[in-house]
Amino acid sequence: MPELTYREAVAKALADEMASDPDVVFFGEDVAEAGGVFKVTPGLYQRFGGDRVRDTPISEQAIIGMALGAAITGLRPVAELMFADFVPVALDQIANQVAKYRYMSGGQFTVPLTIRAAQGGGNGFGTQHSQCAESWLMNFPGLKVVSPSTPRDMYGLLRAAIREDNPVIVLEHKGLYNLKGDVPDRLSAMALGVAEVVRAGRDITVVASQLMLHRAVEAADGLAREGIDCEVIDVRSFVPLDTATILRSLRKTHRLVIVEEAPHGAGWGGDIASLAADEGLFYLEAPVRRVNMGSALIAYSPPLEDAVLPNVARISAVIREVMTS
Amino acid sequence: MPDVVMPNMGFDTQSGRLIEWQKQPGEAVNKGDVIAIIESDKANVELEATTSGVLIEHVVQPGDEVVVGAVLARIDEASTPKSAVSTAVLPRAAITEFVPNMPQEAPPRSRLTPPPHDMVRAGGGAALDLTARQTALQRMLQIRLAEERIQELFLQNLIRGTTHLAIGQEACAVGTAAALLPGDKVTCTYRGHHHAVALGMSLHAMIAEMMGKAAGACKGKGGSMHMTDAQIGLLGANAIVGAQLPIALGAALTAQIKRTGSIAVAFFGEGASNIGAFHEALNMAAVWSLPVLFICENNLYGEYSVWSKTTPVQDIAVRAAAYAMPGVIVDGQDAEAVYEVVKAAGDRARAGDGPSLIECKTYRYRGHSRTDTAPYRPAGELDEWLKRDPIMILKRRMMADGQLDEDEFAEMTHAAEVAVTHAVEWASAAPFPPVEELYKDVYFEG
Numbered sequence A: 001m002p003e004l005t006y007r008e009a010v011a012k013a014l015a016d017e018m019a020s021d022p023d024v025v026f027f028g029e030d031v032a033e034a035g036g037v038f039k040v041t042p043g044l045y046q047r048f049g050g051d052r053v054r055d056t057p058i059s060e061q062a063i064i065g066m067a068l069g070a071a072i073t074g075l076r077p078v079a080e081l082m083f084a085d086f087v088p089v090a091l092d093q094i095a096n097q098v099a100k101y102r103y104m105s106g107g108q109f110t111v112p113l114t115i116r117a118a119q120g121g122g123n124g125f126g127t128q129h130s131q132c133a134e135s136w137l138m139n140f141p142g143l144k145v146v147s148p149s150t151p152r153d154m155y156g157l158l159r160a161a162i163r164e165d166n167p168v169i170v171l172e173h174k175g176l177y178n179l180k181g182d183v184p185d186r187l188s189a190m191a192l193g194v195a196e197v198v199r200a201g202r203d204i205t206v207v208a209s210q211l212m213l214h215r216a217v218e219a220a221d222g223l224a225r226e227g228i229d230c231e232v233i234d235v236r237s238f239v240p241l242d243t244a245t246i247l248r249s250l251r252k253t254h255r256l257v258i259v260e261e262a263p264h265g266a267g268w269g270g271d272i273a274s275l276a277a278d279e280g281l282f283y284l285e286a287p288v289r290r291v292n293m294g295s296a297l298i299a300y301s302p303p304l305e306d307a308v309l310p311n312v313a314r315i316s317a318v319i320r321e322v323m324t325s
Numbered sequence B: 001m002p003d004v005v006m007p008n009m010g011f012d013t014q015s016g017r018l019i020e021w022q023k024q025p026g027e028a029v030n031k032g033d034v035i036a037i038i039e040s041d042k043a044n045v046e047l048e049a050t051t052s053g054v055l056i057e058h059v060v061q062p063g064d065e066v067v068v069g070a071v072l073a074r075i076d077e078a079s080t081p082k083s084a085v086s087t088a089v090l091p092r093a094a095i096t097e098f099v100p101n102m103p104q105e106a107p108p109r110s111r112l113t114p115p116p117h118d119m120v121r122a123g124g125g126a127a128l129d130l131t132a133r134q135t136a137l138q139r140m141l142q143i144r145l146a147e148e149r150i151q152e153l154f155l156q157n158l159i160r161g162t163t164h165l166a167i168g169q170e171a172c173a174v175g176t177a178a179a180l181l182p183g184d185k186v187t188c189t190y191r192g193h194h195h196a197v198a199l200g201m202s203l204h205a206m207i208a209e210m211m212g213k214a215a216g217a218c219k220g221k222g223g224s225m226h227m228t229d230a231q232i233g234l235l236g237a238n239a240i241v242g243a244q245l246p247i248a249l250g251a252a253l254t255a256q257i258k259r260t261g262s263i264a265v266a267f268f269g270e271g272a273s274n275i276g277a278f279h280e281a282l283n284m285a286a287v288w289s290l291p292v293l294f295i296c297e298n299n300l301y302g303e304y305s306v307w308s309k310t311t312p313v314q315d316i317a318v319r320a321a322a323y324a325m326p327g328v329i330v331d332g333q334d335a336e337a338v339y340e341v342v343k344a345a346g347d348r349a350r351a352g353d354g355p356s357l358i359e360c361k362t363y364r365y366r367g368h369s370r371t372d373t374a375p376y377r378p379a380g381e382l383d384e385w386l387k388r389d390p391i392m393i394l395k396r397r398m399m400a401d402g403q404l405d406e407d408e409f410a411e412m413t414h415a416a417e418v419a420v421t422h423a424v425e426w427a428s429a430a431p432f433p434p435v436e437e438l439y440k441d442v443y444f445e446g
Helices: A006-020 A044-048 A060-071 A084-098 A151-163 A210-224 A243-253 A268-279 A302-308 A312-324 B130-155 B170-179 B193-199 B203-210 B244-258 B270-274 B276-287 B316-323 B335-350 B381-386 B390-400 B406-429 B435-439
Strands: A003-005 A024-028 A053-055 A076-083 A114-119 A144-146 A168-173 A180-182 A196-199 A204-208 A230-234 A237-239 A256-259 A289-291 B003-005 B015-021 B034-039 B044-048 B053-058 B065-067 B071-076 B110-112 B185-189 B234-238 B264-269 B292-298 B327-331 B356-361
Touching: A003 A006, A003 A151, A006 A024, A006 A044, A006 A151, A006 A168, A024 A060, A044 A053, A060 A076, A060 A084, A060 B244, A060 B276, A076 A084, A084 A114, A114 A151, A144 A151, A151 A168, A151 A180, A168 A210, A196 A210, A196 A243, A204 A210, A204 A243, A204 A312, A210 A230, A210 A256, A210 A312, A230 A243, A243 A268, A256 A268, A256 A312, A268 A289, A289 A312, B034 B071, B130 B170, B130 B193, B130 B203, B130 B335, B130 B390, B130 B406, B170 B193, B170 B264, B170 B292, B170 B335, B170 B390, B185 B193, B185 B244, B193 B203, B193 B234, B203 B406, B234 B244, B244 B264, B244 B276, B244 B292, B264 B270, B270 B276, B270 B292, B270 B316, B276 B292, B276 B316, B292 B316, B292 B335, B316 B327, B316 B356, B327 B335, B335 B356, B335 B390, B390 B406
Parallel strands: A024 A053, A024 A076, A076 A114, A114 A168, A144 A168, A204 A230, A204 A256, A256 A289, B185 B234, B185 B264, B264 B292, B292 B356, B327 B356
Antiparallel strands: A003 A180, A144 A237, A196 A230, B003 B071, B015 B034, B015 B065, B034 B044, B053 B071, B110 B327
8 A cells, every 4th residue: 555645645636537537627826837836736737738737827716717617618627726825815706606606507517626725824824824714615505625634535535526526625734745644556536525533432522624633633642541532533524514423423422522723703613513512412411612723813923823723732631621521 | 557666676675765756647658757756775766667658646655665566656558569567568669769860970890909909800891691680680679678678577576686787788799699609608797688698598598587487597596697508608697797707718728628619708898897807817818828708898887987987098908908919999889890800809719819808889778787777877978879779770781781671670679579578478477496496506416
């Protein structure tokens, strides 16, 4: 079973889909000749040529709108937004056009469109280059939103997104690009909309994603030495959300902590908490808690950025509180 | 005896207050006369008669708050035609009334923006053949009469929300449609009924869509601002100003990569040339030499503001220079002039020589949307434009060429009336979608 980095998994998924389907095209800012600002996509331009792999002007609205127009006329485009922080720059196209195009037309079109964007903090990129976009994007029915946490999921979910006949936004966490992991040889596309229990446990359910998932697992390993047995769930797909896996876990553990790399207000963790209240209330033996950025912004200075993102100590402390309440 | 009802004034307005009567019982009323002033939470609105006759009775008095659809007054209709749904149809004679003083010499049929643009020369006498002229004239009549009827349906609250009429701009749409080939794709704006008809959309599906019926072009999910028909290449009208330009880029990208020889067209208004998406789209189209035409219908007003208050250039076409593409100005009231320019730019795009910006100088006879009576227009401006009515221009040219006489024109007008009336009757009788439709088409389910 070959080991790839998360970064290499992106490039391999793109290359494998482009090789198997001539309608797959890929464009974005500096993605072709330069191979991407995070060096995620080197070699694609050389292998598939300038017709199918293109550098665009710095024009996020045009990139996404063009991808939509291409998707409804016979191509299967993959468009890159260099940073997920640029989602709001293109938000009209994403929210009003891409998400609604099929619906507004009464189902006349399918929209086989994938948008990739690098997101997440922890690398000193400052306030406008470090945000996570899931919570913004969950308010637009018609879109699917996927956030892989491992090289295997990156590969399998990106391939699935490209094959999907609905628009999918795949969010890649910048802090995970160097993460190594096994990607099975025979893996092609994985199912969208399926969460994964990455660590089984009896005492408490911890729901997280991407960088926060890895921190939650580390916290769980530490808490195991204190006798707290955490079950950690990787959301993987925010839209559609795999509510069954979360509820099944709650039925077993009776406790829930959600770890978000996002501000508290209208954050996705609220949806999970509401799921617990609506459908899992009688499983619960303690208040649901969310660990997130509160109402703070991501600062540049290292101690400030460290403080705003949930870390192992903060996650562990909240889990202990819930266990004793 | 037709009732004058409180009109739908758009948005969430449920009622209006009668300010004053402009016509008294016993007075003669002509279609289009202002009979009352009504106050809504948005603005004061002049209520126009949708029929002619004698005002018989005021049902409500000044100061009364009246819900939308309630009867305000009654008019005794003397001798105007009746129809199943509306209180009046546009009299056949109304079309000819638009052009009492047709200029003997029309303005130049196309004009090029000054250098440094790489110029596109108009087709040089390559006018439409007889069949294409007949199609263009028939569709302009359909557009005109459909739009008149749509306004009446809106006033009767049978069409909800808002609606944006393209009366006066018909030639831009039919001239362009005449230059397109099967496989070409079009995106347009919320003022897009004329594009839909020009491209051949079924009037039945269009009117049903505006009425929110299941048999509408978009199953009733889109409405007046989202006319879409993939079968005829209409990728969709858009309610966000400028958003349709990048989408047309994508259709052009598909044509370029798949080497289909097709082109894409994005219609927009001059107001959209001030939004970022316009500039991003033109720039990207130019650097990639995409086969796309950007067709600006400059009707002089961006919503309620005259273009000169919001735009520092005299002509939108000059903005092409910033993106190193041809910028062409054309008489948007002349369907054949539009055809020639679009055909030439289309040939250029099909040959791989990239995009063009075409500015059609045109005019909307009505306000921005139904609540707008266009009080911001200078007196006499509309009259000047009525002399350049697009239907009359083509009609006169066909008559001069011996291709049409008054009887044949009257027949064509009547045929358009019948087509519109049938579509309205059919759409009125069609069922609304079942509520289960709400959750369908959000995602493709495989």
